[in-house]
Amino acid sequence: MAQFYYHFPILQVLIPFVSAPLCVVIGRSTVSWVIAFFASIASLIISVSLLSSVSDGSSISYHLGGWAPPIGIEYVVDSANALLLCLVAGVSTIALMYARDQLREEVEEKHHTLFYTCYLLCLTGLLGVLITGDIFNVFVFLEISSLSTYVLIAQGAKRDKRALKAAFNYLILGTVGATFFVIGVGYLYMATGSLNMADISLRLNNMESNRTVQVAFAFIAIGMGLKVAIFPLHAWLPNAYTFAPSVVSIFLSATATKVSIYVIIRFSFSIFGKEGDLIQDIFILLAAPLAIIAMFSMSIVAIFQKDIKRMLAYSSLAQIGYMLLGISFFSKSGLTATFVTLFNHGITKASLFMSLGAFVCVTGGSFLKDLSGIGRRMPFTAIAFIIGCLSLIGVPGTAGFISKWLLVEAALGRGLSFIAVLIILSSLLSIIYVWRVIEHLFFSESKLKFEHSKISFRIVIPLWILSLSCIYFGLDTSLVIDASETAAESLFDNSLVAE
Amino acid sequence: MDLFTVDFVFGHIQYWLFIFLMMTGLYIVMARGNLIKKIVGLNIFQTSVFMFYISIGKVSDGTAPIFPLKMKINPEVVYSNPLPHVLILTAIVVGIATTSLGLALIVKIREAYGTIEDLETIDIDVAAQVAENAE
Numbered sequence: 001m002a003q004f005y006y007h008f009p010i011l012q013v014l015i016p017f018v019s020a021p022l023c024v025v026i027g028r029s030t031v032s033w034v035i036a037f038f039a040s041i042a043s044l045i046i047s048v049s050l051l052s053s054v055s056d057g058s059s060i061s062y063h064l065g066g067w068a069p070p071i072g073i074e075y076v077v078d079s080a081n082a083l084l085l086c087l088v089a090g091v092s093t094i095a096l097m098y099a100r101d102q103l104r105e106e107v108e109e110k111h112h113t114l115f116y117t118c119y120l121l122c123l124t125g126l127l128g129v130l131i132t133g134d135i136f137n138v139f140v141f142l143e144i145s146s147l148s149t150y151v152l153i154a155q156g157a158k159r160d161k162r163a164l165k166a167a168f169n170y171l172i173l174g175t176v177g178a179t180f181f182v183i184g185v186g187y188l189y190m191a192t193g194s195l196n197m198a199d200i201s202l203r204l205n206n207m208e209s210n211r212t213v214q215v216a217f218a219f220i221a222i223g224m225g226l227k228v229a230i231f232p233l234h235a236w237l238p239n240a241y242t243f244a245p246s247v248v249s250i251f252l253s254a255t256a257t258k259v260s261i262y263v264i265i266r267f268s269f270s271i272f273g274k275e276g277d278l279i280q281d282i283f284i285l286l287a288a289p290l291a292i293i294a295m296f297s298m299s300i301v302a303i304f305q306k307d308i309k310r311m312l313a314y315s316s317l318a319q320i321g322y323m324l325l326g327i328s329f330f331s332k333s334g335l336t337a338t339f340v341t342l343f344n345h346g347i348t349k350a351s352l353f354m355s356l357g358a359f360v361c362v363t364g365g366s367f368l369k370d371l372s373g374i375g376r377r378m379p380f381t382a383i384a385f386i387i388g389c390l391s392l393i394g395v396p397g398t399a400g401f402i403s404k405w406l407l408v409e410a411a412l413g414r415g416l417s418f419i420a421v422l423i424i425l426s427s428l429l430s431i432i433y434v435w436r437v438i439e440h441l442f443f444s445e446s447k448l449k450f451e452h453s454k455i456s457f458r459i460v461i462p463l464w465i466l467s468l469s470c471i472y473f474g475l476d477t478s479l480v481i482d483a484s485e486t487a488a489e490s491l492f493d494n495s496l497v498a499e
Numbered sequence: 500m501d502l503f504t505v506d507f508v509f510g511h512i513q514y515w516l517f518i519f520l521m522m523t524g525l526y527i528v529m530a531r532g533n534l535i536k537k538i539v540g541l542n543i544f545q546t547s548v549f550m551f552y553i554s555i556g557k558v559s560d561g562t563a564p565i566f567p568l569k570m571k572i573n574p575e576v577v578y579s580n581p582l583p584h585v586l587i588l589t590a591i592v593v594g595i596a597t598t599s600l601g602l603a604l605i606v607k608i609r610e611a612y613g614t615i616e617d618l619e620t621i622d623i624d625v626a627a628q629v630a631e632n633a634e
Contacts (some may be wrong), residue, residue, distance in 0.1 A: 136586055143593045150600055154607065160610040162624055172528060172537055179545055186548070190555050301558050341538045354559060496633070 005049075009062035009075040012046045012085065013128045015039050020120040027198050029112035033100050036116040036359070040093040043127060047085035050077050057486045061133070069133070070170050070199035076133035080487035083339060083480070084130050084262050085347050091254040097462040098354055099247040101455075105361050107155050115155060119251070122148040126259045129193075133197045135185050135271070138263060139178065142227070146174045149256060153244040163243035170236040177226030177233075184219030187212050190232060197271050204274040213330040217272050217279065224267075227260040230287070230324060231294035234317050241313035246357030249309065253316055254350040260341045261323055267337070268327070269491040280330050288328035292422055294321030299429035309366045311433055312352055314444050318426065319345045322407055325419070332488045337406035339484035344399035344473060348391040351466035353440075355385035358459050368440050375441030380460060382441050384467040389434040391470040398474040402481070513554040520547035532617040535606065538601045549587045556583035568577045 019039035023032035025416025053188055054060060059078035063069065077085075087322055096119070150171045156163030189195060191212040192203040204213060222233075229237040237257075241249050268279050295318050302314035319341070321378055326338030356366060358381045363370045375382035391398035394405075404427060411420040508515070520543060527540025556579050563573035606614055612620045 140589060140593070143597075147593075147596055148602060150604070154604060157607065157611065164604055164608045165620060165624075168601065168608060171597065171604065172541060173599050174542070175541055176525070178593075179548055183548055183551070186552050186555060186583075195582075229563075232519055372599065439500065 004407060007062075008050055009060060009077055009131055010064065012050070013075075013124055015042045015462045015470070016120045016127070017124040020117045021122065023113055023117045023120065024028045027113050027369075027425075029109060032116040033096070033112045033157060033168045034073060035081065036120050037093070037096045039120060040089060040096050042125065042452070042492070043123065044086070044089040044093050046128075047082065047089045051079075051082040051086050052485065054079050055483060055486065057490055059490070063274075069457060070194050070196035073137055074133040074196055074198075074457070075101050076129050077131060078487070078490055079264070079483055080491055081130040081262065083343060083483045083487060084143070087096040087258065087343050088123070088126050088130065088255045091346060091350050092119075092251060094465055095247055095250045095254075095350065095354075097431045098357070098459055101458050102246055102357055102361065103317060106159055106247075108158055115152070117246075118148040118151045121145070122152060122178070122251070126255055129259050134195050135188065135197060135200070136195050136393075139182055139185060142181070143178055145256070145259075146178060146227075149248075149252060150174070152248040152252075153240050155197050155248065156243040156245050159245075160243050160436075162239065164237070167237035170240045173226055173233075173236045180219050180223030180226070182223075184216045184221075184223060187216035187219065189482055191216065194301050197266070201271050202275055204272070207274070209275060209278075213272070214275060214278060217267070217275060217282075220267055221264065221282070224260050224264045227488050228257050228264065229317060229320060231290045231298070231317070231321065234298075234320075237317060238310055241316065242307060242310045246360065249312075250350045250353040250357070253353055254346040257316070257320060258346055261320070261327075261338070261342060262353065265327060265335070265491065269335075283328040283330060287324050288419075291321040291324035291328060292419070295320060295325070295422070295426040296429065297356060299426055299433070301366070303429065303433045305433075306369075307367050308356055308371065308437055309353070311437070312356065314350065315430060315433065316345075316349055319392075321426075322403070322423070322466055326407055326410060329414050329416075331414055332485075332492055333406065333413050334410040335488035335491060336412045336481065336484045337403060339487050340406050340480055341403035343480050343484070344391070344403045344470075347466055348388055348398075348400055351384065351463065351470055352388040352392065354459075354463045354466060355381050355388060357453050358463060359385075361455060361459070368437070371437075372440050372444040373442075375438075378455070381455065381463065385441070386438060386462050387467045389438065391474065393434055396474075397471065401474055402477050406481075495496075501575075504532075510617060513550070517547050517551040517554070520544075520550070523547075534605045534615045534617060538598060538605070542594070542598060542600070545590070545597075549594075552587045552590070556580040568575040 016039045019035050023035055024037070026032060050060070054077055057079060062075040064073040064075065102368050103112060103115065122145050125141045125148065128141030131147065132138055132141060148235055153170060154164055154167035188200060191210060192200045194200050194203055194373045226233045241253060244252065251377040272279055298314045298318040298321065302311045302318065305311035305314060323338050326334045326341060328334070359374055359378070360366050361369055362378065363374060387398070391400035404423065408420045408423055411417070411423065512534040516620050522534065524540050524542070524544025524547060528544065531537055533538060558577055563578040564578040566578070574613050609615050612623055614620060
């Protein structure tokens with residue numbers, strides 16, 4: 001049993017990875033759903049157990065094939081990635097519960113098996129990026145998740161053929177981003193001769209500050225910036241989220257960009273700790289202004305959207321601004337705020353996309369005009385949607401409030417009271433776009449005949465799990481905040497940045 | 500300019516080639532509307548990075564890093580660094596997967612739109628949108 005427990009870090013990645021081809025071999029839609037679901041639950045159980053064993057700030061190092069680092073590939077679990085492992089595996093499990101019925105509406109039956117295969121590969125990639133301690137391994141897992149993501153987005157083509165172009169554009173930009181990342185990895189290898197994160201950090205500390213390393217950081221930051229969809233590099237995201245099947249939008253919005261932000265944090269603090277002063281300047285002079293522009297411009301764009309799915313995508317871009325801003329403070333409290341936002345926004349956006357998916361099931365469209373008056377026909381789903389909206393705005397008692405509160409606190413901690421004001425102002429913008437939707441849901445006359453307004457319990461249950469967790473994490477904050485604080489502390493202690 | 504001596508330019512020839520190929524690839528990706536040409540540009544861009552990796556594995560006077568077990572160890576033989584080669588093997592596989600997926604998407608786009616020009620597909624989308632709003 002102890003032996004089994006010892007292998008948890010690799011099983012985390014291996015279980016979904018092995019289940020994926022199993023789905024193809026069996027080739028039956030229902031069976032592959034069962035396989036995917038149980039693989040995802042297994043990952044969730046493992047990630048929770050990993051989180052509980054590193055919650056005291058310790059870290060687990062697993063050597064692949066028994067080869068000790070820096071020669072072999074190392075998997076590292078610490079409080080920073082364990083929290084996100086839980087988020088990714090958790091959202092994936094809930095989205096899969098919901099996928100069974102939803103997929104019948106949106107994807108052709110014959111593609112279901114391959115859909116679950118790609119879904120599992122995407123999960124594998126995301127978990128792998130989080131857990132690995134080897135920078136080239138990050139690239140490989142990143143591409144596993146990205147390639148399967150392109151396929152998943154293209155599955156929206158049954159509903160709207162623009163999904164194909166959204167997937168193609170994402171493929172081009174995603175590949176450019178990943179290739180930039182590889183160039184950065186190459187420069188780092190040139191400078192240090194190592195691929196292991198801890199080893200690189202150690203070797204950089206013993207070296208003079210040098211230009212190659214700085215260029216490596218620039219390439220890695222731009223490459224990951226494309227994947228995160230940081231403000232000027234965000235062109236692929238709105239279309240990808242809008243035209244993808246609901247299940248994919250739920251999964252991606254809650255996990256994919258979050259994982260990329262984690263990579264940026266990991267590189268900035270754990271690996272490039274030596275160049276801390278330069279990175280701090282880059283974040284304060286470049287990333288923070290971009291984050292603030294994103295918070296405002298993307299919220300304003302969201303106000304004018306007619307398609308609610310697109311509106312949610314733009315609101316995600318604004319939220320990415322908050323997360324980036326948290327990192328830019330370069331303080332423990334700022335980093336804690338970012339981690340809490342990563343987690344809380346993940347579940348909030350997943351619950352919003354999920355309830356929207358349930359509406360679309362009934363009305364056949366996600367435009368405002370399609371949804372008028374549906375709140376009175378489907379009150380349970382609509383209330384879940386409203387809870388998600390409240391959490392998005394940051395109303396006290398919801399998860400979103402906690403992350404905004406910590407962010408404002410971090411801004412004040414750095415003596416930047418005007419940025420705290422900007423955070424609150426941009427939250428007010430989100431009230432406007434959210435209110436437009438709620439008004440249509442409840443207070444406008446319905447002109448449409450609904451095909452069938454009963455939705456299956458397999459959609460309602462996962463939806464309410466997410467909605468209630470939005471409230472739960474808003475009331476019982478200790479779990480997420482404690483984990484985030486330990487994560488921020490361990491990242492800061494490893495880097496040489498003076499707070 | 501003291502920096503750009505002949506030694507400097509020719510001593511770093513592989514980097515110049517790498518930068519030239521990389522920029523060519525990126526330019527094609529951005530400037531061409533034909534989706535196949537975009538994929539070709541992407542390939543050139545990726546290939547430039549592969550060449551860059553291979554070049555950093557070179558050790559001067561080093562031979563191919565093949566080491567038969569029966570051979571006697573000669574400490575004077577210098578080998579090139581095989582690790583970048585291995586990494587690039589992985590990256591090439593990823594590149595092939597990306598290319599084939601991109602081409603598959605192009606086939607689907609052609610089935611749906613009847614064209615593989617980026618601008619023409621945008622025109623079709625806009626026309627569809629206008630028709631929808633007019634309803």
